[in-house]
Amino acid sequence: MTAMINYTPRPNWLRASVLEACAKHTDVLKNSAEAEQDQEGFFLYDLDYLEQHLAMLMKQDVIKLWFAVKANPLSRVIQTLAQQGFNFDVASQGELTQVLAQNVKADRILNTGPAKSKRQIKAFLAQGVRTFVVESLNQLQWLNQAASELSCQPQVLLRVQLQWQEGEKNPLGGNEVTPFGLSCQAWQTIKVSDFPALNINGLHIFQWGNMLSNERMFELWSQMVTPLLSLAEQLEMTLEVLDLGGGLGVDYLQTGQGLSWQQIVASLAKIKARAGVSELWLELGRFAVAEMGYYVTSVVDRKENFQHQQLVLAGGINHLIRPAITEQPFPVAMIRESSASPVYFDLHGPLCTSLDKLGTLAIASDVAVDDPLIFGLAGAYGFTESMPFFLCHQIAAEYVLQQGKIEQIRAAQPAAWYLR
Numbered sequence: 001m002t003a004m005i006n007y008t009p010r011p012n013w014l015r016a017s018v019l020e021a022c023a024k025h026t027d028v029l030k031n032s033a034e035a036e037q038d039q040e041g042f043f044l045y046d047l048d049y050l051e052q053h054l055a056m057l058m059k060q061d062v063i064k065l066w067f068a069v070k071a072n073p074l075s076r077v078i079q080t081l082a083q084q085g086f087n088f089d090v091a092s093q094g095e096l097t098q099v100l101a102q103n104v105k106a107d108r109i110l111n112t113g114p115a116k117s118k119r120q121i122k123a124f125l126a127q128g129v130r131t132f133v134v135e136s137l138n139q140l141q142w143l144n145q146a147a148s149e150l151s152c153q154p155q156v157l158l159r160v161q162l163q164w165q166e167g168e169k170n171p172l173g174g175n176e177v178t179p180f181g182l183s184c185q186a187w188q189t190i191k192v193s194d195f196p197a198l199n200i201n202g203l204h205i206f207q208w209g210n211m212l213s214n215e216r217m218f219e220l221w222s223q224m225v226t227p228l229l230s231l232a233e234q235l236e237m238t239l240e241v242l243d244l245g246g247g248l249g250v251d252y253l254q255t256g257q258g259l260s261w262q263q264i265v266a267s268l269a270k271i272k273a274r275a276g277v278s279e280l281w282l283e284l285g286r287f288a289v290a291e292m293g294y295y296v297t298s299v300v301d302r303k304e305n306f307q308h309q310q311l312v313l314a315g316g317i318n319h320l321i322r323p324a325i326t327e328q329p330f331p332v333a334m335i336r337e338s339s340a341s342p343v344y345f346d347l348h349g350p351l352c353t354s355l356d357k358l359g360t361l362a363i364a365s366d367v368a369v370d371d372p373l374i375f376g377l378a379g380a381y382g383f384t385e386s387m388p389f390f391l392c393h394q395i396a397a398e399y400v401l402q403q404g405k406i407e408q409i410r411a412a413q414p415a416a417w418y419l420r
């Protein structure tokens with residue numbers, strides 16, 4: 001049995017510098033109120049690693065890179081991305097305010113999202129945003145009107161949603177209709193010349209998630225080129241920009257699969273040439289920031305129940321909801337060293353709902369009450385995606401690790417902070 005367990009006590013995602021910093025941090029805090037708060041759960045972002053990783057992503061001249069802010073809107077994360085030359089994709093006023101507050105100029109920001117109201121479009125233009133991914137005919141009209149009132153000419157990419165006929169080889173693996181963008185048929189009803197206040201020069205498509213195979217990713221992108229080029233021709237638009245969204249995967253399930261960035265760059269150079277565009281854009285979320293992040297919480301109880309080994313943790317989906325809504329756990333390790341053989345544990349959080357489960361994962365069999373556990377790949381879709389209010393637990397603190405030092409960016413807060 002044990003031989004079949006996918007387990008390494010010190011997996012690759014758990015960097016030695018992070019463990020060292022955690023140990024020092026625990027030492028410094030010993031017996032303080034902060035140490036008690038940390039036991040409930042906190043996030044730690046390794047900005048030293050992030051900096052190196054982003055520098056590697058920027059070392060190419062094929063792709064213009066944007067950061068999908070929803071993946072992690074923490075100030076210091078945005079600052080690190082900005083310093084490394086990333087641009088920013090925002091989908092709400094809150095995200096825009098946060099990015100501008102980090103001294104990022106509005107000309108490095110684009111606005112995507114199906115919920116752009118007339119009011120929001122005006123407000124974004126007034127704040128200097130000049131690049132929009134438009135997702136409906138209303139958005140197009142409202143943007144054209146607001147731009148002509150303000151005498152500016154924003155750049156516009158139309159967001160396209162493709163479907164494949166029944167029986168045809170479907171590269172997307174399903175034809176779910178989403179609110180993201182419009183079909184080619186719907187876009188074909190417009191004339192670019194009817195929107196003189198807009199510079200409509202690009203198309204955007206993004207209908208896949210967490211891709212882990214270079215071959216499959218290339219195949220998928222390849223199949224987008226023909227329908228997009230014919231749409232551009234029908235609309236009589238000069239296609240200068242192709243935006244292929246995000247969806248580059250990280251190996252949550254620790255299968256050993258992963259994308260090679262060099263190969264992505266080579267694939268996209270081909271796509272760019274085939275599409276004949278001068279700019280190719282990606283908005284990365286998890287591929288940019290997942291690996292730099294950690295979530296640490298501790299064991300509150302351990303029991304055996306109907307042959308299941310159960311750990312009840314101080315923090316669960318109140319801090320980290322993604323495993324419950326995707327069935328992909330974040331990988332876990334025990335911070336303390338142990339040579340005990342691994343056992344599968346059901347990892348439950350503190351909320352009184354069966355939804356609150358962070359996965360069934362292998363941990364050293366001697367894991368005990370009060371042991372801290374560390375989850376990896378938690379730099380994306382962690383803190384802001386979760387459900388922190390349910391059952392009135394503590395809001396998790398966020399720390400960064402920079403130049404080997406841990407710094408608290410936001411302290412933990414008790415429920416009294418938001419309850420009225």
Ligand SMILES: *Cc1c(COP(=O)(O)O)cnc(C)c1O
Nearest residue numbers: 068112245246247283284285286
């Ligand atoms: C969420 C999102 C992304 C980022 O997705 P990842 O899979 O995390 O890379 C990119 N573009 C748009 C429009 C998104 O909504």
